[in-house]
Amino acid sequence: MSYKILAINPGSTSTKIALYEDEKQIFVKTLDHTAEEIEKYERIQDQFEMRKDVVLSFLKENGYNVNELSAVVGRGGMLPKVKSGAYRVNEVMACRLKNNPVIEHASNLGALIAYEIANTIGVNAYIYDSVRVDELKDIARISGIIQIERTSTSHALNSRAMAIKYAKEQGKKYSDMNFVVAHLGGGISITVHEKGRMVDVLTDDEGPFSPERSGRVPCHDLIDLCFSGKYDARTMHKMLRGNGGLKSYLNTVDAREVQKRIDNGDEYAKLIYEAMAYQVAKGIGDLATVVEGNVDVIILTGGIAYSETLTSWIKKRVQFIAPVVIMPGENEMESLALGTLRVLRGEEESREYTE
Known part of the structure; x- marks a missing residue:
């Protein structure tokens, strides 16, 4: 069985998306947002609808059917301390990122957009290795x-x-x-x-x-x-x-x-x-x-x-x-998609977010 995974990675002035079928990258696209668009919104969270619509419009215009997706994964945002690996996005996480993130940051929108799209088509949304991964001794x-x-x-x-x-x-x-x-x-x-x-x-x-x-x-x-x-x-x-x-x-x-x-x-x-x-x-x-x-x-x-x-x-x-090994590049879209793929294949278990 093959899995199709949409990865969403919001940045300050763009939203990067990628579609993977198992390990194969189908496409990666950076959707730019003009300064005029961004400046309309007082808070980063207020950009949610605009960015979600841009993502869905691109997919529709280019013939990609969201109903074929097995999962949607977003860049993990500014939550309180979390463990490494995958978390299934739930209402508790969405509420925290929408109303009370640790820091206002574009990455907070990743889980929210993923959650909205996933709910619409009846699959799970995930985040993977949030910037707030904290496993310190x-x-x-x-x-x-x-x-x-x-x-x-x-x-x-x-x-x-x-x-x-x-x-x-x-x-x-x-x-x-x-x-x-x-x-x-x-x-x-x-x-x-x-x-x-x-x-x-x-x-x-x-x-x-x-x-x-x-x-x-x-x-x-x-x-x-x-x-x-x-x-x-x-x-x-x-x-x-x-x-x-x-x-x-x-x-x-x-x-x-x-x-x-x-x-x-x-x-x-x-x-x-x-x-x-x-x-x-x-x-x-x-x-x-x-x-x-x-x-x-x-x-x-x-x-x-x-x-x-x-x-x-x-x-x-x-x-x-x-030994020193050089593995250049940001590799964020691949990392999001392959982490989620391991969850779908049962190689890793996702966590449930609680306050």
Whole structure:
């Protein structure tokens, strides 16, 4: 029996959709939303009907029958802490994402659109590996300030998918191996996977800087900057997420542009780009200690993993820990669809979301 799965991944200005028949990708399409469309809505949740209609219109106009779908999967949104893997979207989850998400974020719409379409045709909707996957050990939650608990927010979807894929290629099980996975994109997160559980993480505010995020910065200097009177809270948040990293130093978030500058002899651009690789390598070393150095493989993934320059710098510093494998690309649509396929085939069980 074959399964058809529609995957839905909302971003800030677009909604990406893909149709899979078992492991085969039938199509992938990015449906762009103009600034004028987006600006009509006060809250992200208010965009639900507009985005859903765009998805359904594309499918209808291109001759795809939604009634043939076996399941619909959406990008997991900003829920409270959840486990890894699949959750069936239910009324409790939909209500939380619609009315009280942890953070307003476009990904919250993924489950809602999937749920609406699935209900219409009488199949299940799922999310898979939400950005809020949190399987940290108790010891990993200790921050150093009692009022602040460490939690996990990461590129769990792609990171786990690449680890699962690598294990399968080696004829092994993800649950039998230890990985350190660095997702290198507009944001960078590094995760350590111990025998099937993502037990610790360096999030984008406590790990390496990235094209647009500052990563971990000296706390005393940050506090002084906050209370200098020069910046309001919104500006400071933007300095950390949006205007940090490569944007702060080189006024670009495009790693390809940075590479061009380096190729043209820009030594400052090379210093900053190599510093990003240096910090990623430090982060990988940090997390290798969590499993006492027993790392089977280090995986570099995400869009910037296509950069041979960056990955070679990282590899040089960490290959003494474990073999380094480069699996570039975001791989989000494939990860959503194949995770759901495993559920449909009975290879994984989905969870039921409760408050």
